[in-house]
Amino acid sequence: MLRAILSLLADVWRLSIPYFRGEDKWRGGILLAAVVALEVGWVYATVLLNEWNNAFYNAIQEKDYAAFTHQLWLFAAYAAGAIIVAVYQIYLRQWLEIRWRNWMTDKYLTAWLDNQTHYRLRLKGDMADNPDQRIAEDIRSYIAQTVSIFIGLLNAMMTLASFAVILWGLSGEFHFTLFGRQWDIPGYLVWAAFAYATVGTYIAHLIGRVLVKLNYDQQRFEADYRVDLVRVRENGEQIALLGGEKVEQGRLLDRFSHIVHNYWGIMIAQKRLTWFTSGYGQVSNVFPLIVVAPAYFGGSIALGQLMQTASAFGQVQGSFSFFINAYATLADWKSVVDRLIGFEDNIAAARAAAAGSAYRRVPATDGAMLAIDQMDVRLPGGRSVLMVDGVSVSRGEAVLLTGPSGSGKSTLLRAVAGIWPYGSGAVALAPEARMLVLPQRPYVPVGSLRGALAYPDPLAEHDDAALREVLEAVGLHDFTDRLDERALWPAIMSGGEQQRLSIARALLVKPDVLLLDEVTSAVDEPAEAALYTTLRARLPATAILSIGHRSTLKPLHSRHIEITREAGAPARLEGRGTLIAPAA
Numbered sequence: 001m002l003r004a005i006l007s008l009l010a011d012v013w014r015l016s017i018p019y020f021r022g023e024d025k026w027r028g029g030i031l032l033a034a035v036v037a038l039e040v041g042w043v044y045a046t047v048l049l050n051e052w053n054n055a056f057y058n059a060i061q062e063k064d065y066a067a068f069t070h071q072l073w074l075f076a077a078y079a080a081g082a083i084i085v086a087v088y089q090i091y092l093r094q095w096l097e098i099r100w101r102n103w104m105t106d107k108y109l110t111a112w113l114d115n116q117t118h119y120r121l122r123l124k125g126d127m128a129d130n131p132d133q134r135i136a137e138d139i140r141s142y143i144a145q146t147v148s149i150f151i152g153l154l155n156a157m158m159t160l161a162s163f164a165v166i167l168w169g170l171s172g173e174f175h176f177t178l179f180g181r182q183w184d185i186p187g188y189l190v191w192a193a194f195a196y197a198t199v200g201t202y203i204a205h206l207i208g209r210v211l212v213k214l215n216y217d218q219q220r221f222e223a224d225y226r227v228d229l230v231r232v233r234e235n236g237e238q239i240a241l242l243g244g245e246k247v248e249q250g251r252l253l254d255r256f257s258h259i260v261h262n263y264w265g266i267m268i269a270q271k272r273l274t275w276f277t278s279g280y281g282q283v284s285n286v287f288p289l290i291v292v293a294p295a296y297f298g299g300s301i302a303l304g305q306l307m308q309t310a311s312a313f314g315q316v317q318g319s320f321s322f323f324i325n326a327y328a329t330l331a332d333w334k335s336v337v338d339r340l341i342g343f344e345d346n347i348a349a350a351r352a353a354a355a356g357s358a359y360r361r362v363p364a365t366d367g368a369m370l371a372i373d374q375m376d377v378r379l380p381g382g383r384s385v386l387m388v389d390g391v392s393v394s395r396g397e398a399v400l401l402t403g404p405s406g407s408g409k410s411t412l413l414r415a416v417a418g419i420w421p422y423g424s425g426a427v428a429l430a431p432e433a434r435m436l437v438l439p440q441r442p443y444v445p446v447g448s449l450r451g452a453l454a455y456p457d458p459l460a461e462h463d464d465a466a467l468r469e470v471l472e473a474v475g476l477h478d479f480t481d482r483l484d485e486r487a488l489w490p491a492i493m494s495g496g497e498q499q500r501l502s503i504a505r506a507l508l509v510k511p512d513v514l515l516l517d518e519v520t521s522a523v524d525e526p527a528e529a530a531l532y533t534t535l536r537a538r539l540p541a542t543a544i545l546s547i548g549h550r551s552t553l554k555p556l557h558s559r560h561i562e563i564t565r566e567a568g569a570p571a572r573l574e575g576r577g578t579l580i581a582p583a584a
């Protein structure tokens with residue numbers, strides 16, 4: 001158990017310390033110091049209140065009205081101080097939490113989105129479940145829980161230190177005779193509180209430890225369920241056309257049944273733990289009185305001392321049992337910490353995969369804009385799918401790649417674009433050449449059509465005339481007046497229209513090297529011919545490497561290279577292929 005706690009603390013340190021060393025360290029540090037100072041004030045107030053107990057109850061016992069009213073005034077002053085501390089404690093704490101969360105969210109988003117890590121995390125299906133939950137939900141609850149546990153622990157330690165001293169003083173000496181011998185136990189009330197709390201903590205640990213895994217699983221099941229719901233929403237049209245609603249409902253209910261099943265586990269464990277903690281809490285109300293009662297009834301202490309001792313005992317025992325009451329929170333905290341650590345490790349692994357990638361970027365020679373040599377494209381598991389050698393594209397050339405489905409054409413484009421980390425080889429690019437890759441399924445973001453067209457460039461970069469002009473050029477005449485319309489474009493535009501929009505982007509960007517992955521698969525053949533003709537006419541210097549299946553594509557290119565594949569071996573793409581005579 002000690003080892004588990006130490007490793008948890010090491011993880012918490014790893015997750016928290018960057019904030020207090022980062023750009024926001026001053027403000028974060030000052031807020032944390034203020035919260036700690038208020039907590040110290042709070043504990044000091046409880047110490048004063050404990051002494052007040054003694055004076056107040058003695059005034060009652062002695063029927064001393066003047067002392068009684070004096071003590072009431074004192075109480076009013078303490079209470080006023082406590083109210084101010086309570087208000088600002090929460091306020092400053094929330095302030096710290098939101099600053100910290102802001103910082104951590106920024107850091108995680110950067111780590112996730114930078115260098116295409118978000119994409120590589122997906123490549124290996126097992127690498128990170130639900131990054132959205134890690135970034136949105138787990139960071140929030142991690143910070144809230146860490147601050148709350150830190151402050152709780154600080155309070156428990158300070159309360160323990162102050163009240164143990166008071167209680168030690170109040171204990172006097174406890175004498176009893178056992179086995180014919182007199183035993184003296186100094187500070188016996190402190191030991192009694194300690195023994196009571198230790199037994200309680202240990203029993204709570206035994207009962208509550210199953211909650212760690214159960215809470216972890218619960219979060220995962222909830223997130224999986226949410227992801228499946230989103231998937232149904234996103235693929236609504238396909239599901240409706242295929243009539244897949246029953247299957248989807250079955251799958252969703254199946255996902256949900258995991259939540260229910262696990263929740264029952266949590267309920268049962270929680271019930272068992274509550275039996276114990278609430279019983280323990282009730283006993284704690286009277287336990288100190290029982291322990292001190294013999295001294296009171298024996299006449300050695302007054303009512304004030306009884307009340308002060310009982311309250312001090314309660315404080316000591318309460319701080320010892322901090323872990324008992326915080327058990328469920330600690331279990332939950334551990335699962336949040338585990339998930340964030342797992343996420344950070346996955347990000348690091350994805351970055352290492354990228355850094356360890358054996359693809360090399362070299363400057364192109366011999367006038368080629370793009371050349372691919374000795375490339376071995378592999379899958380995440382290590383299997384080789386495609387070997388490429390001696391393939392190059394010159395300025396103004398349009399090279400068509402064809403080959404069997406699944407032979408690795410799209411993966412080759414990913415490797416050339418630098419987002420695919422598995423495999424090895426050299427990608428030579430002309431110095432300063434700008435490359436644009438248009439994937440098979442265009443990405444049309446939600447928002448204004450202007451934003452979707454210019455994506456991901458800043459809007460100010462292209463003027464309206466240029467945007468309208470490229471829309472006209474790709475045949476999207478009906479959309480030229482809708483630049484500022486905000487809509488769910490992916491649901492409104494047809495597949496072919498989305499592909500045209502994607503080609504319009506290429507016309508805007510005017511890249512030096514353009515990689516096209518079946519970008520006209522959803523338009524008819526005459527439109528396809530028109531689009532390619534437009535591309536080549538308007539980007540006469542661009543080196544185009546495109547992938548396609550249709551035979552009608554051939555005359556639209558200047559060269560054709562075919563991928564060959566023999567059973568049991570990786571597909572091969574080699575050499576210069578065949579020249580295509582320009583259509584008459």
Ligand SMILES: Nc1ncnc2c1ncn2[C@@H]1O[C@H](COP(=O)(O)OP(=O)(O)OP(=O)(O)O)[C@@H](O)[C@H]1O
Nearest residue numbers: 123124379380385404405406407408409410411412
């Ligand atoms: N992330 C991945 N994990 C495992 N295998 C993958 C992954 N991505 C692609 N593959 C596999 O790699 C092979 C090549 O896929 P790719 O999409 O490159 O083929 P393609 O030649 O473009 O096919 P098509 O002509 O059908 O579009 C396929 O067998 C595919 O299943």
